[in-house]
Amino acid sequence: MTWSLSFEPLLSLPWLVAVLAPLTLLALAGLWLRQRGSVFRFAALVALAAALANPVFLSEERDPLKSVVAVVVDRSQSQEIGERTKQTDAALAELKQRLERVKQFDVRVVEAGKAGAAEERTETRLFSALDGALHDVPPSRVAGGILITDGQVHDVPFGTGEFNAPLHALITGNDQEKDRRIQFVKAPRFGLVDKPLDMTYRVISTDNSADPVDVRVSVNGEQVAVERATIGREMPLQVTLPTAGRNIVELAIDKQEGELTDTNNRAVALIDGIRENLRVLLVSGEPHAGERTWRNLLKSDASVDLVHFTILRPPEKQDGTPINELSLIAFPTRELFVEKIKDFDLIIFDRYQHSDVMPILYYDYIAEYVEKGGAVLVAAGPEYASERTIARTPLMSALPAMPDGNVIDKAFYPRLTELGQRHPVTRGLEGSGTEPPHWSRWFRTIGVENPEGEVVMKGADDRPLLVLDRKGEGRVGMLLSDQGWLWARGYEGGGPHVQLYRRVAHWLMKEPELEEERLTADGRGMTLEIRRQTMSDDPGSAQVITPSGKALTVKLARSEPGVFTGAVETKEIGLYQVGNGNLTALAHVGPVNSPEFADVVSTPNKLRPAAAATGGSVRRVASSTLGGLGDGVSVPSIVPIRAGGEASGNDWIGLRTTNDSVLKSVSRVPLFGGFLGLGLLLLAMGSMWYREGR
Numbered sequence: 242m243t244w245s246l247s248f249e250p251l252l253s254l255p256w257l258v259a260v261l262a263p264l265t266l267l268a269l270a271g272l273w274l275r276q277r278g279s280v281f282r283f284a285a286l287v288a289l290a291a292a293l294a295n296p297v298f299l300s301e302e303r304d305p306l307k308s309v310v311a312v313v314v315d316r317s318q319s320q321e322i323g324e325r326t327k328q329t330d331a332a333l334a335e336l337k338q339r340l341e342r343v344k345q346f347d348v349r350v351v352e353a354g355k356a357g358a359a360e361e362r363t364e365t366r367l368f369s370a371l372d373g374a375l376h377d378v379p380p381s382r383v384a385g386g387i388l389i390t391d392g393q394v395h396d397v398p399f400g401t402g403e404f405n406a407p408l409h410a411l412i413t414g415n416d417q418e419k420d421r422r423i424q425f426v427k428a429p430r431f432g433l434v435d436k437p438l439d440m441t442y443r444v445i446s447t448d449n450s451a452d453p454v455d456v457r458v459s460v461n462g463e464q465v466a467v468e469r470a471t472i473g474r475e476m477p478l479q480v481t482l483p484t485a486g487r488n489i490v491e492l493a494i495d496k497q498e499g500e501l502t503d504t505n506n507r508a509v510a511l512i513d514g515i516r517e518n519l520r521v522l523l524v525s526g527e528p529h530a531g532e533r534t535w536r537n538l539l540k541s542d543a544s545v546d547l548v549h550f551t552i553l554r555p556p557e558k559q560d561g562t563p564i565n566e567l568s569l570i571a572f573p574t575r576e577l578f579v580e581k582i583k584d585f586d587l588i589i590f591d592r593y594q595h596s597d598v599m600p601i602l603y604y605d606y607i608a609e610y611v612e613k614g615g616a617v618l619v620a621a622g623p624e625y626a627s628e629r630t631i632a633r634t635p636l637m638s639a640l641p642a643m644p645d646g647n648v649i650d651k652a653f654y655p656r657l658t659e660l661g662q663r664h665p666v667t668r669g670l671e672g673s674g675t676e677p678p679h680w681s682r683w684f685r686t687i688g689v690e691n692p693e694g695e696v697v698m699k700g701a702d703d704r705p706l707l708v709l710d711r712k713g714e715g716r717v718g719m720l721l722s723d724q725g726w727l728w729a730r731g732y733e734g735g736g737p738h739v740q741l742y743r744r745v746a747h748w749l750m751k752e753p754e755l756e757e758e759r760l761t762a763d764g765r766g767m768t769l770e771i772r773r774q775t776m777s778d779d780p781g782s783a784q785v786i787t788p789s790g791k792a793l794t795v796k797l798a799r800s801e802p803g804v805f806t807g808a809v810e811t812k813e814i815g816l817y818q819v820g821n822g823n824l825t826a827l828a829h830v831g832p833v834n835s836p837e838f839a840d841v842v843s844t845p846n847k848l849r850p851a852a853a854a855t856g857g858s859v860r861r862v863a864s865s866t867l868g869g870l871g872d873g874v875s876v877p878s879i880v881p882i883r884a885g886g887e888a889s890g891n892d893w894i895g896l897r898t899t900n901d902s903v904l905k906s907v908s909r910v911p912l913f914g915g916f917l918g919l920g921l922l923l924l925a926m927g928s929m930w931y932r933e934g935r
Contacts, residue, residue: 245299245301246296246297246299247296247297247299248294248295248296248297249295249297249911250293250294250295252293269283295911296911297909297910297911299907299908299909299910300907300908300909300910301904301907301908302904302905302907302908303902303903303904303905304902304903304905305345305900305901305902306382306899306901306902306903307344307345307346307347307382307899308345308346308347308382308383308384308896308897308898308899309346309347309348309349309375309378309382309383309384310340310346310347310348310349310384310385310386310387310896311349311351311371311374311375311383311385311386311387312333312336312337312340312348312349312350312351312386312387312389313351313352313353313367313370313371313374313386313387313388313389313390314329314333314350314351314352314353314389314390315329315353315354315365315367315388315389315390315391315394315413316329316352316353316354316355317353317354317364317365317393317837318354318504318814318837318838319365319391319393319837319838319841320354320390320391320413322391322414322501322502322841323414323501325391325413325414325843328413328414328862328863328874329389329413331862331874332389332411332413332862332874332876333350333389335874335876336387336389336411336876336879337350339876339878339879340879342879343879343881343896345384345881345898345899346384346879346881346896349374349375351370351371351373351374352370353365353366353367353369353370354366354367364395364396364835364836364837365390365393365394365395365396365837366394366395366396367388367390367394367396368394368396368397368398368851369396371386371388371404372404379901380405380406381899381900381901382899382901383404383405383406383897384406384407384896384897384898384899385406385407385408385409385855385857385888385895385896385897386404386406386407386408386409387409387410387411387894388408388409388410388411388848389410389411389413389862390410390411390412390413390848391412391413391414391841391843391844392410392412392414392843392844392845392846392847392848392859393837393840393841393842393843393844393847394847394848395836397847397848397850397851398851404855405855406855406896406897407855407856407857407882407888407889407894407895407896407897408851408852408855408857409852409857409858409859409877409889409894410845410848410852410857410858410859410860411860411861411862411876412843412844412845412848412859412860412861412862413843413861413862413863414842414843414861414863415843415861415863416843416861418447418501418842418843419446419447419448419497419499419500419501419842420446420447420500420501420502420505420840420841420842421444421445421446421447421448421454421472421494421497421500421506422444422445422446422505422506422838422839422840422841423442423443423444423445423456423470423492423493423494423505423506423507423508424442424443424445424508424839425440425441425442425492425508425510426441426442426443426475427439427440427441428440428490428510428512429512430511430512430513431512431513431514431515432482432488432512432513432514432515433482433514433515433516433517434482434483434484434485434514434515434516434517435481435482435483435517436481436482436517437479437480437481438479438480438481438482438512439477439478439479440477440478440479440480440490440510441475441476441477441478442456442470442475442476442478442492442508443470443473443474443475443476444456444470444471444472444473444476444494445472445473446472446473446497447842449472449473450472451471451472452472453469453470453471453472454469454470454471454472454494454495455467455468455469455470455494455495456468456469456470456476456492456493456494457492457493457494458478458480458490458491458492459490459491459492459493460480460481460482460483460488460489460490460491461483461484461488461489461827462489462491462818462825462827465480465481466480470494478492482512482514483514484514484753485514485515485516485752485753486513486514486753486754487511487512487513487514487763488511488512488513488514489509489510489511489512489816489827489829490509490510490511490512491507491508491509491510491816492507492508492509493506493507494506501841501842502838502841504788504815504838504841505838505839505841507815507816509815509816509829511829516544518544518545518546519544519545519546519586519587519750520545520546520548520584520585520586520587521539521545521546521547521548521585521586521587521588521589521746522548522549522550522577522585522587522588522589523535523536523539523547523548523549523550523589523591524549524550524552524588524589524590524591524593525549525550525551525552525591525592525593526551526552526590526591526592526593526594526622526624527551527552527592528551529592529622529723530723530726531723531724531725531726531729532551532591532592534725534726534729534738534742535589535591535620535742536549537729538738538739538742538743538746539746542743545746548577548585550577552593552596552598574598574599574600574603578599578603578606578607579603579606582606582607582610582615583610583615585615586615586616586750587615587616587617587618587746587749587750588607588610588615588616588617588618589617589618589620589746590617590618590619590620590631591620592620592621592622592624592625592723593624593631594624594625594627594629594630594631595629595630595631595633595634596629601634601635602635604631604634604635604636605635605636607636607639608635608636608638608639610715611639611712611713611715611716611717612639612712612713612714612715613713613714613715614713614714614715615715616715616716616717616718616749616750616751617636617639617715617716617717617718617749618717618718618719618720618745618746618749619631619640619717619718619719619720620720620723620725621644621687621719621720621721621722621723622685622687622723623648623685623687623723625644625687625721626644626645626646626647626648626687626688630644632644638712639712639715639717640717640719641692641693641694641708641709641710641712641717641718641719642689642690642691642692642693642705642708642719642721643689643690643691644687644688644689644690645688645689645690646688647687647688648685648686648687648688649685649686649687649688649700649701649702649704650684650685651684651685651686651701651702652682652683652684652701653682653683653684653686653700653701653702654677654678654680654682654683655678655680655683655698655699655700655706655722655736656673656677656678656698656699657670657673657697657698657699658696658697658698658699660695660696660697660776661696661697661698661699661707662802662803663775663776663802663803664695664697664709664757664776664803665744665748665754665755665756665757665759665774665803666697666707666709666741666744666745666748666755667697667698667707667741667744668801668802668803668804669801670737670740670741671737671740672736672737679734680728680733680734680735680736680737681727681728681732681733681734681735681736682727682733683700683722683724683725683727684724684727685722685723685724686700686701686702686704686706686721686722687721687722688704688721689704689705689708689719689721692705692708693708693710694708694709694710694711694717695708695709695710695757695776696708697709700721700722704721705721706720706721706722707719707720707721707745708721709745709748716748716749716751717749718745718748718749720745725738725741725742726738756774757774757775757776757803758774758775758776758824759773759774759775759824760772760773760774760783760819760820760821760824760825760826761773761826762817762819762826762827762828763828764817764828764829764830764831766831767810767811767812767814767830767831768808768809768810768811768830769785769795769808769809769811769817769819769828769830770806770807770808771783771785771795771797771806771807771808771809771819771821771826772804772805772806773797773804773805773806773821773824774803774804775803775805776803779805780797780805780821780822781797781821781822782794782795782796782797782807782821783795783797783807783819783820783821784819784820784821785809785817785818785819785820786817786818786819786820787811787813787815787817788813788814788815788816788817789813793809795807795808795809795819797821811830813830813831814830814831814832814835814837814838815829815830815831816828816829817829817830843861845859845860845861855888856887856888856889856895857888857889857894858877858888858889858894860877862874862875862876863875877892877893877894878892878893878894879893879894879896880893880894880895880896881895881896881897881898882895882896882897882898883897883898884897
């Protein structure tokens with residue numbers, strides 16, 4: 242029960258001053274001049290002022306509020322090592338019992354780092370959880386915070402911030418732990434394919450051992466080397482990226498006897514492989530309307546180095562022009578097709594026909610170049626159906642289709658075949674989703690017979706228009722029309738010539754993303770996403786092996802023609818192996834080299850400055866003297882303290898109590914109201930009149 246005096250004036254303050262100020266001046270003047278009855282007049286004025294001020298006697302009934310204690314429990318992955326989970330559960334149960342005995346405290350228990358969002362599994366963020374638990378509590382009601390953790394906390398503030406109550410930490414684990422880990426020091430994000438890439442790494446051990454350690458180096462799951470590393474020293478490493486796109490470089494060391502965990506005995510670097518500029522040789526026949534289409538496209542591609550020759554004057558042409566007056570250069574056939582043919586990633590014959598420019602033997606070299614991994618594209622025109630076609634040279638062994646002698650001059654819309662709707666080169670081609678397709682017509686198709694490989698586009702009368710094939714280790718493509726320039730010029734709205742031509746060229750040069758049969762996996766947060774490109778109707782399920790060795794099966798569902806996808810939520814951070822048929826892929830889920838396992842040895846040192854700044858304490862719940870891990874868990878006593886008091890001792894921790902309370906009811910007793918106030922006022926007035934009347 243609380244008593245207080247309050248005033249509730251009957252008039253507003255300006256009116257109250259306006260009424261009382263003149264009367265007060267008159268009463269004071271009477272006292273100063275010692276006039277008869279001035280004392281009674283002043284008493285009457287005081288009675289009037291009291292009546293107008295309306296004093297009220299208040300009686301408040303209040304209930305005391307409890308202080309709020311936040312207990313933050315570390316459930317991160319490092320807390321799963323050894324007996325730490327058992328220690329944490331035992332300490333939490335004992336702490337709850339002791340807090341329940343103190344009626345002044347309201348206890349809030351928060352678990353941080355449980356399986357969920359990726360950031361919660363990769364870092365221990367206890368102070369964020371502490372702020373969240375107390376965000377709706379006024380500072381005066383915060384009793385303090387208690388952290389149950391292994392001490393490896395990644396969001397420790399530099400100062401106390403807004404937390405001005407005692408902070409205590411109970412550390413799991415013991416002081417005899419040891420661990421060894423490996424980490425990258427310098428790991429570039431990009432590197433050239435088939436070129437040496439320089440990196441550095443370091444092996445760290447808590448026992449400061451000087452013995453060298455064997456480090457296994459793997460690239461995309463295949464071990465490529467074993468290095469010898471000195472503990473604590475930054476060591477150089479040189480690797481070669483085998484493929485374009487995502488590459489996974491992994492370092493691994495053996496588990497040491499008595500080591501806490503081998504999870505951090507691996508370090509992973511994700512490096513995007515970039516192919517050095519691709520070299521393309523473009524050989525054009527006599528000038529034609531679409532000659533510059535291929536040239537402009539390849540010149541605009543920053544990843545392509547283009548060498549272009551156009552046959553303007555074949556040797557057999559005789560018009561009497563003296564040789565010394567010709568401004569043309571000789572076609573360097575021997576240099577291109579014998580000496581440096583292996584330097585090119587792709588050779589394009591654009592409406593080229595056989596002539597004396599190239600000896601017949603050189604076509605055999607080109608066919609051999611394809612068999613050994615090269616690529617050839619034939620952009621055919623009417624000359625492919627003529628007697629001087631390159632199909633009648635030794636190159637015929639590498640070509641996917643032979644001409645039938647027909648040139649069909651007929652308007653048609655280029656269309657995707659059933660295979661073309663699934664093939665990465667033509668799948669999702671802009672404008673292909675409607676009938677007729679949303680692009681312009683072409684007017685010429687070169688007839689072929691018995692095409693090999695995959696016909697992905699069809700022309701007039703459903704004849705083959707785009708044929709893709711593999712020959713030995715190389716690839717061959719054939720575009721059986723010279724009308725692609727109509728798309729480039731915007732005829733009837735044009736068409737996706739850039740998209741189509743670029744995909745064809747890069748498929749021939751073995752771009753990984755354009756492979757018909759391809760399996761990829763990627764980690765997004767804590768989700769493993771799997772993507773399967775295939776020409777089949779059903780690739781089946783994918784088999785997944787987790788970092789801990791567990792096997793999972795993930796069903797793949799069709800997301801678009803030729804593409805099947807699947808996803809699975811994971812709890813483990815690390816390298817996952819994915820398989821489907823004879824294809825395999827690797828994916829890293831979670832942040833690379835997660836801070837959660839960068840250092841797993843329990844320690845009180847990280848939290849000690851923050852606790853000391855609030856008057857709190859940091860202590861272990863178990864030690865080697867108490868029976869080792871999981872045995873002899875010791876929790877300090879809980880002592881309520883006043884603000885500013887000592888907050889910790891040898892075997893106790895203090896939590897602050899509050900003086901805050903909640904109002905239940907208020908009783909009002911007007912002191913100058915009713916008959917009492919009226920009687921006092923009349924008495925004062927009557928006394929004044931009585932004295933004045935004498």
